[in-house]
Amino acid sequence: MKDVYILAIESSCDETSCAIVKNGSVDIATVIATQIDIHTNFGGVVPEIASRQHLKNITMVIEDCLNKAHMTMDEIDAIAVTYGPGLIGSLLVGVEAAKTLSLIYNKPLVPVHHIKGHIYANNLNKTMEYPLIALVVSGGHTELVYMKDEYEFEKLGETLDDAVGESYDKVARVIGVGYPGGPVIDKMAKTGTHEYNLPIPLNDDSYNFSFSGLKSAVINLSHNYEQRGIELNKENLAKSFQDVVVETICKKTLKALLDKDVKRLIIAGGVAANSGIREGLKKVCEEHGIDCSYPDLKYCTDNATMIGAAGYFAYKKGLRADSTLNAKSSVSLT
Ligand code: KG4
Ligand code: ZN
Numbered sequence: 001m002k003d004v005y006i007l008a009i010e011s012s013c014d015e016t017s018c019a020i021v022k023n024g025s026v027d028i029a030t031v032i033a034t035q036i037d038i039h040t041n042f043g044g045v046v047p048e049i050a051s052r053q054h055l056k057n058i059t060m061v062i063e064d065c066l067n068k069a070h071m072t073m074d075e076i077d078a079i080a081v082t083y084g085p086g087l088i089g090s091l092l093v094g095v096e097a098a099k100t101l102s103l104i105y106n107k108p109l110v111p112v113h114h115i116k117g118h119i120y121a122n123n124l125n126k127t128m129e130y131p132l133i134a135l136v137v138s139g140g141h142t143e144l145v146y147m148k149d150e151y152e153f154e155k156l157g158e159t160l161d162d163a164v165g166e167s168y169d170k171v172a173r174v175i176g177v178g179y180p181g182g183p184v185i186d187k188m189a190k191t192g193t194h195e196y197n198l199p200i201p202l203n204d205d206s207y208n209f210s211f212s213g214l215k216s217a218v219i220n221l222s223h224n225y226e227q228r229g230i231e232l233n234k235e236n237l238a239k240s241f242q243d244v245v246v247e248t249i250c251k252k253t254l255k256a257l258l259d260k261d262v263k264r265l266i267i268a269g270g271v272a273a274n275s276g277i278r279e280g281l282k283k284v285c286e287e288h289g290i291d292c293s294y295p296d297l298k299y300c301t302d303n304a305t306m307i308g309a310a311g312y313f314a315y316k317k318g319l320r321a322d323s324t325l326n327a328k329s330s331v332s333l334t
Contacts, residue, residue, distance in 0.1 A: 006315065007076045007101070008308030009062070011094030012086025012114050013139070014045045015301070016057040018065035020076070021308025024316075025123050029069035030305045033057040040179050051089030058097045065304075073105045080110040080311025082117060083321070084328030085140065091327035099323055110311045111321040115141055115333055116153065118268035120313065121295035121306035129264060133256050137249070137277065138269030139165035139180070142209045144256045145333065151313040153333050156256050157207025164245060165271045167211035171218045171241055175234050185238045186274050192239030196221060201248055207256055214244060246280040254284050265292045273300040 003022055010017045019030040033053075066072065081098035084091060102109040118141075119134045133156075134145040142159035162170070165182055172181020177188070198217050202210040218241055225232045257265060265285055271277065272294050285292035299306055 004077045004312055004315065005071070005075055006078050006080050006110070006308045006311045007062075007065070007073075008080040008112070008304040008311050009058075009094040009098045010082045010114075010117065010302055010304040010307045011054045011058065011090050012082045012084070013090060013302055014050050014053075015303065016054045016061050016093075017302065017304035018062045019304035019308045020065060020069045020071060021124075021305055021312060024120070024309045024312030025127065027124055027305050028071070029065050030303060031061050031065040031068060032303055033061050036180065045087070047087045047089055050087055051093060054090050054093035058093055062097065062101070073101070073107070076105070076107060078108040078110050078311065078315050080112050080307050080314065081325075082114045082307050083111045083325055084114065084331040086114055086327075086329065088327055088329040091329070095325060095327045099325060103323060108315065109321045109325060110315050110319055111325055112307045112310045112314060113331060113333060115143065115145075115268075116151075116310045116314075117306040119145065119147075119153075119266065120310035121268055121299040121303075122266040122293060123309045124299055124305060125293060125295055128266065131260070131262050132264035132266055133253065133260060133262050135249070135253050135265065135267050135272075135281075136269045137164045137267065137271035137274075139163060139169065139182075139271075141269060142211070143333070144207045144252060146256070146260055146262070151317050155333050157209070157252065159209040159211060160202070161210050161212035162215060164209070164211055164249070165269070167215045167245070168271065170215050171238075174219050174222050175232070175237060177234065182271060182274065185242065186276065188235045188238035189242040189276060192233070192235030192237070194240050194243050195233060195236035196240040198240055198244045200244055203248070205255070207252055209248065209252065211245075214241070242274075242276045246276045249277055250280045250284045253281060254288065257288070257290055263290050265290055267292070267294045268300075270301045273297050
């Protein structure tokens with residue numbers, strides 16, 4: 001079969017990214033303009049600023065990507081774009097850019113769900129085989145997905161409130177260690193010990209998660225210590241928090257794997273970079289003879305390469321959009 005080159009665009013949050021991906025598995029070129037430094041000043045992503053930055057960056061990012069790949073638009077087979085979920089103003093910039101390229105160069109336009117992109121980041125590592133369970137853990141999502149076959153998605157469960165990354169970011173803010181909080185808390189947890197007792201969230205038999213209660217427990221603990229004039233050990237708090245997160249994630253993921261009798265697990269999303277979650281799931285999978293894989297760290301956080309990987313399978317399935325394609329802030333996986 002002829003090689004398929006997808007030019008992909010991702011702008012759902014605070015990264016403007018363009019990538020060219022061959023056959024859904026080879027990263028030919030990736031360019032990411034990150035806005036983290038700008039949003040750090042505000043302790044989180046400011047949607048209006050994010051969309052203005054995307055507007056500033058998008059043309060340059062696409063041009064840089066084509067230059068890096070030493071390719072022209074003539075050699076591109078299709079254009080894939082994240083159309084949702086995400087920040088509406090941010091998504092719009094990528095969607096309009098993709099629609100314009102598709103129209104000018106007469107290339108098929110392939111809509112990609114952001115979470116499907118995170119899942120297919122795994123295909124950049126090694127070819128995904130089915131059936132599998134995908135655990136999606138990011139700043140906006142915490143979901144367990146069953147994939148019976150290629151590009152088939154069945155959501156088993158999700159967070160009922162905060163996403164796991166969001167809870168990391170909020171806990172980091174409470175203890176004053178900056179944004180984005182996930183990597184900092186993860187690093188601190190490595191030197192801490194499990195000192196504080198925190199509640200295990202939604203400790204039931206469902207595939208759903210809940211992190212807002214855990215976050216509130218950390219906030220209450222922090223205020224309580226402050227009022228009593230006692231200093232909290234931040235590293236120990238980070239470790240205590242991370243242990244509970246890892247425990248709940250491992251328990252629910254294992255339940256999904258056993259119930260569905262599936263021997264493959266893939267982890268996706270920004271929080272897949274977390275060392276505690278990686279180690280915890282690795283151990284659980286080894287104990288049950290389950291093959292567990294993760295994307296490279298650089299493909300865990302938002303990037304267009306993963307959209308190009310997912311875009312290839314969507315393209316193969318014949319999924320197409322036209323100039324009526326609209327950005328959607330919330331859109332179901334299935
Ligand atoms: O997937 P992503 O780039 O954006 C969304 O689609 O949400 O994920 C960003 C999230 C942030 O909440 C960040 O704090 C978290 O991923 N994160 C981590 C780690 N690295 C990034 N959380 C825990 N441990 C990490 N090592
Ligand atoms: Zn993401």
